[in-house]
Amino acid sequence: MDELYLDNIDEFVNDHNKIVTYKSLSLTLGVHVNTAKQMLYHYLEHKRKESSPQLHATYLVTGKFVDNGQTCHRVSIVREDQLEDFKSKMSLIVSVHVYSVQKALLKDSGPLYSVDYDAVKDHLQNCSKYSAIQCPGAVPVSSLERQQALNAPNPPQSEPGNSGTNRETNTTSKAHPRPQKGIMGMFSKKSAVKSQNTSEEVKPEQKDEPAVVDSAKNKPAAKANPMMNFFGSQTAKKSVKAVKEEADQTSERKSPQPCEKSDGAAVQHQKDPRSKTKRAEDEDSEEDKMDKKKRRRIKKPEPDSSDEEVVPDSPPPQEALTRERSPKKETETVQPSNSHSGVKVRKRRRVLKSRTYLDADGCMVTEKGFESESYSESEEDFRAPKAAQREPFKAKANPGSKEDDKKSQKKAPASSNKGGKQASIMGFFQKK
Amino acid sequence: MIIQLGSGDLSYDPGFQADEAEASFFVNKNLTGFTILCKQLLQVIFCDACGKTMFSDVSAQKNGPSLLCSPASEEQGPTFERISLPYELYSDRYRVGQRSFSRQYAHIYAARLMQMRPLLAERAQQKWGSNVLIKKLCDLEPGEQCCIVGTLFKRMELQPSILKEISEEHNLLPQPARAKYISEADELILEDELQRIKLEGKFDKDKCVTGSVVAIYGAEKNDGKFTVEDFCMADLPLQTPRPALSSDRFVLLASGLGLGGHNADSMLGLQLLVDMVTGQLGDTGEQSGAAAISRVLLAGNLLSQNTQDKDASTKAKYLTKKTQAGSVEAIRVLDELLLQLVASVPVDVMPGQYDPTNYTLPQQPLHPCMFPLSSAYNTLQLVSNPFEASIDGVRFLGTSGQNVCDIQRYSSMDSHLEILEETLQLRHLAPTAPDTLGCYPFYQKDPFILEECPHVYFSGNAPTFESKLIKGPDGQEVLLVTIPEFSSTQTACLVNLRTLQCEPICFTAFSADKDEENEMNISH
Numbered sequence: 036m037d038e039l040y041l042d043n044i045d046e047f048v049n050d051h052n053k054i055v056t057y058k059s060l061s062l063t064l065g066v067h068v069n070t071a072k073q074m075l076y077h078y079l080e081h082k083r084k085e086s087s088p089q090l091h092a093t094y095l096v097t098g099k100f101v102d103n104g105q106t107c108h109r110v111s112i113v114r115e116d117q118l119e120d121f122k123s124k125m126s127l128i129v130s131v132h133v134y135s136v137q138k139a140l141l142k143d144s145g146p147l148y149s150v151d152y153d154a155v156k157d158h159l160q161n162c163s164k165y166s167a168i169q170c171p172g173a174v175p176v177s178s179l180e181r182q183q184a185l186n187a188p189n190p191p192q193s194e195p196g197n198s199g200t201n202r203e204t205n206t207t208s209k210a211h212p213r214p215q216k217g218i219m220g221m222f223s224k225k226s227a228v229k230s231q232n233t234s235e236e237v238k239p240e241q242k243d244e245p246a247v248v249d250s251a252k253n254k255p256a257a258k259a260n261p262m263m264n265f266f267g268s269q270t271a272k273k274s275v276k277a278v279k280e281e282a283d284q285t286s287e288r289k290s291p292q293p294c295e296k297s298d299g300a301a302v303q304h305q306k307d308p309r310s311k312t313k314r315a316e317d318e319d320s321e322e323d324k325m326d327k328k329k330r331r332r333i334k335k336p337e338p339d340s341s342d343e344e345v346v347p348d349s350p351p352p353q354e355a356l357t358r359e360r361s362p363k364k365e366t367e368t369v370q371p372s373n374s375h376s377g378v379k380v381r382k383r384r385r386v387l388k389s390r391t392y393l394d395a396d397g398c399m400v401t402e403k404g405f406e407s408e409s410y411s412e413s414e415e416d417f418r419a420p421k422a423a424q425r426e427p428f429k430a431k432a433n434p435g436s437k438e439d440d441k442k443s444q445k446k447a448p449a450s451s452n453k454g455g456k457q458a459s460i461m462g463f464f465q466k467k
Numbered sequence: 468m469i470i471q472l473g474s475g476d477l478s479y480d481p482g483f484q485a486d487e488a489e490a491s492f493f494v495n496k497n498l499t500g501f502t503i504l505c506k507q508l509l510q511v512i513f514c515d516a517c518g519k520t521m522f523s524d525v526s527a528q529k530n531g532p533s534l535l536c537s538p539a540s541e542e543q544g545p546t547f548e549r550i551s552l553p554y555e556l557y558s559d560r561y562r563v564g565q566r567s568f569s570r571q572y573a574h575i576y577a578a579r580l581m582q583m584r585p586l587l588a589e590r591a592q593q594k595w596g597s598n599v600l601i602k603k604l605c606d607l608e609p610g611e612q613c614c615i616v617g618t619l620f621k622r623m624e625l626q627p628s629i630l631k632e633i634s635e636e637h638n639l640l641p642q643p644a645r646a647k648y649i650s651e652a653d654e655l656i657l658e659d660e661l662q663r664i665k666l667e668g669k670f671d672k673d674k675c676v677t678g679s680v681v682a683i684y685g686a687e688k689n690d691g692k693f694t695v696e697d698f699c700m701a702d703l704p705l706q707t708p709r710p711a712l713s714s715d716r717f718v719l720l721a722s723g724l725g726l727g728g729h730n731a732d733s734m735l736g737l738q739l740l741v742d743m744v745t746g747q748l749g750d751t752g753e754q755s756g757a758a759a760i761s762r763v764l765l766a767g768n769l770l771s772q773n774t775q776d777k778d779a780s781t782k783a784k785y786l787t788k789k790t791q792a793g794s795v796e797a798i799r800v801l802d803e804l805l806l807q808l809v810a811s812v813p814v815d816v817m818p819g820q821y822d823p824t825n826y827t828l829p830q831q832p833l834h835p836c837m838f839p840l841s842s843a844y845n846t847l848q849l850v851s852n853p854f855e856a857s858i859d860g861v862r863f864l865g866t867s868g869q870n871v872c873d874i875q876r877y878s879s880m881d882s883h884l885e886i887l888e889e890t891l892q893l894r895h896l897a898p899t900a901p902d903t904l905g906c907y908p909f910y911q912k913d914p915f916i917l918e919e920c921p922h923v924y925f926s927g928n929a930p931t932f933e934s935k936l937i938k939g940p941d942g943q944e945v946l947l948v949t950i951p952e953f954s955s956t957q958t959a960c961l962v963n964l965r966t967l968q969c970e971p972i973c974f975t976a977f978s979a980d981k982d983e984e985n986e987m988n989i990s991h
Contacts (some may be wrong), residue, residue: 129527170811
């Protein structure tokens with residue numbers, strides 16, 4: 036094992052004057068907790084041999100302790116100077132290892148807690164990754180799946196015979212193993228992965244969108260997950276609705292389409308303005324077409340999928356889809372390759388273009404490529420009236436950064452009511 | 468048989484206790500290291516013979532390489548798999564669906580008496596002969612030896628009564644809360660469906676509480692009082708025998724986490740608890756032992772009493788507009804804590820007296836919307852208080868301690884364990900409900916009556932840890948556990964499902980004012 040960790044620990048302890056606990060070390064370096072403990076011990080020995088500036092350590096001792104006739108299992112953090120004394124008082128020692136290393140002598144064990152708290156906070160989602168016990172049953176269930184499970188008794192609404200579209204099937208069949216590409220996917224990495232898989236199949240329809248959505252989702256999934264979950268239940272209904280609408284749209288827009296990309300290319304294009312991978316060729320024309328179509332009702336299905344991930348509690352991001360398409364136009368080539376790599380990439384590559392136009396609902400939407408501004412703008416715009424705004428929203432949502440998403444999301448809800456028809460007011464909130 | 472170890476001899480016979488073996492082993496002071504090893508060896512040899520397997524022993528047996536060494540090259544630490552046991556939650560009894568509070572509480576008492584009368588009649592016949600006369604109060608004749616079955620009512624002068632307080636003719640000031648409301652002048656009355664009768668005689672009236680259904684043997688005297696000669700309770704219900712398990716599995720019980728309180732010291736203890744259970748703490752032996760912890764049960768009072776905003780309703784709105792309730796931040800901390808736990812072990816979370824759920828028993832489970840991070844995992848189970856479930860065939864039943872505390876206030880019993888045993892003997896979880904303990908007005912059932920005897924019966928938020936194994940008249944075996952309050956004692960309990968024993972675990976650290984010795988119950 037290379038000795039780089041010695042330098043790392045040295046840096047933490049001496050340069051930053053921090054307390055290094057085995058747990059923070061394991062989370063920071065990404066090693067098993069036992070390895071981290073051994074690393075700390077090695078570092079301690081190493082430094083002591085070199086007679087470097089005074090280092091202090093705390094140890095963890097566990098074992099059996101007899102107190103007034105009652106035996107208990109005791110887990111204690113002790114200072115180094117108290118270690119031997121403590122060990123002698125225990126009747127049976129089970130384990131001893133280094134708990135932390137720091138420069139200053141700790142009088143109180145309070146700071147140890149704050150170090151661990153911060154370390155865990157930073158790695159909240161995989162805090163058990165480096166522990167010695169893995170629980171196979173502890174699997175995070177995406178809120179989408181949970182919602183589905185809850186809504187399972189409800190028959191799928193609306194879809195008039197759109198079983199073809201993935202979205203529909205996804206939303207309607209609770210038992211569907213894969214989370215819906217569109218809405219559901221947004222809520223969890225898993226769904227994202229699944230969505231991506233499904234989107235493979237359903238390329239024509241969702242391809243880009245779901246893919247984009249998924250990839251976008253994946254990226255922000257980690258961070259957005261807690262937030263997503265929070266919004267999960269609230270948005271679940273919306274998602275379902277959105278999906279429904281999407282389904283409707285989808286079905287209307289195109290005849291039942293197989294997952295083949297070739298089928299209904301044109302229609303698919305409309306649906307997935309983003310399918311970067313697939314369609315390099317028809318984009319422009321399709322996008323235009325789709326723009327128009329999307330504004331009407333077709334927008335709904337697609338925006339849903341892409342929007343969901345970004346803004347769980349916003350109405351289906353159909354509009355966003357259309358929006359995305361437009362910006363996509365500009366940065367088409369870039370997108371296809373980036374769709375899977377992540378929203379960020381797409382965003383970066385997109386040319387910043389500003390387009391202002393009136394939605395079908397009379398909302399003014401300004402697109403500026405994938406700047407966050409456009410995000411919030413579109414979000415707010417389409418918050419109130421679903422149809423028109425989903426497009427811009429979706430467009431923005433996908434490429435936007437997580438922060439943007441979150442910001443815009445937060446703002447969108449807040450300002451959705453206000454910003455119904457006043458796109459200009461939304462401008463105030465964008466810059467933040 | 469003589470074992471020669473180091474400089475001492477040790478002789479043992481079968482049935483020798485492990486501690487006796489250690490006592491007779493004389494250690495050469497120079498061999499301190501060897502001493503420790505030998506003690507461990509003895510534990511390993513003897514503990515199984517004694518049938519006692521503590522968590523420490525389990526962990527010590529599987530000692531891996533010491534962690535006081537340099538890391539081995541490229542070797543990832545060992546990973547143990549969390550043991551997974553069949554689990555069944557019996558939640559229907561304590562779930563209240565549509566709630567209607569326009570009912571009188573008399574229905575609960577009627578249902579209680581109706582359900583327990585036949586049980587008590589049977590017990591009475593077992594105790595006093597099958598030809599004992601069991602009579603209703605309305606059929607009593609003076610001087611006739613008989614047995615009556617009914618609900619006890621204890622009239623206490625000091626019992627707070629809202630009617631007395633607001634009554635103007637009494638002119639009473641509101642009384643301060645007391646630790647105990649019993650006094651010498653208390654009277655016991657037995658009520659059945661139609662009548663009531665005062666009781667006197669040789670029995671300990673201070674131990675009895677209102678709402679317990681008992682059978683009394685004696686005679687009515689001429690002055691209208693019933694002289695008690697003997698009494699009996701419903702005693703333990705039947706128990707399905709628990710399956711014989713092959714390996715040691717543990718369930719961790721903890722309560723009174725007290726988040727949001729001002730006692731920051733307990734947070735480190737809590738972190739140590741979580742780390743130990745999730746397998747981060749300790750060396751490989753300890754971690755493999757922790758992998759045998761199949762479940763964690765948090766028995767109430769996850770939030771501290773400080774989070775209860777008493778004056779929220781009385782304070783002016785303009786003063787409280789921007790302030791957040793104390794429980795909001797505390798729940799967020801709890802959610803993060805639970806997230807660390809549920810990623811590694813199934814957790815059952817019971818609400819307690821200070822948790823954000825309804826006040827009356829049975830308390831409904833906490834709502835998952837409060838736990839956005841941890842409710843994503845299906846290992847998080849939000850359960851009701853009281854709680855009943857079967858883990859690997861071992862039946863658990865318990866509460867967060869409100870019923871025990873209430874009985875403690877209205878009787879002379881002080882030990883939570885004693886009260887726990889008493890409720891088991893009465894075959895009723897909370898006899899004082901609804902008299903002094905808030906309870907939902909059930910209509911035709913009383914869900915607090917024990918219908919099947921549990922194997923582990925616990926109550927949370929006790930001042931200290933106590934446990935006892937009791938035997939019932941029909942061969943039942945119950946482990947009684949009082950789970951100590953973690954925020955003040957830093958102690959949790961581990962129940963071994965195979966041997967039905969409970970062991971406390973305490974977590975300590977050091978602080979400026981304490982030099983060395985950490986006592987079990989000290990919070991630094």
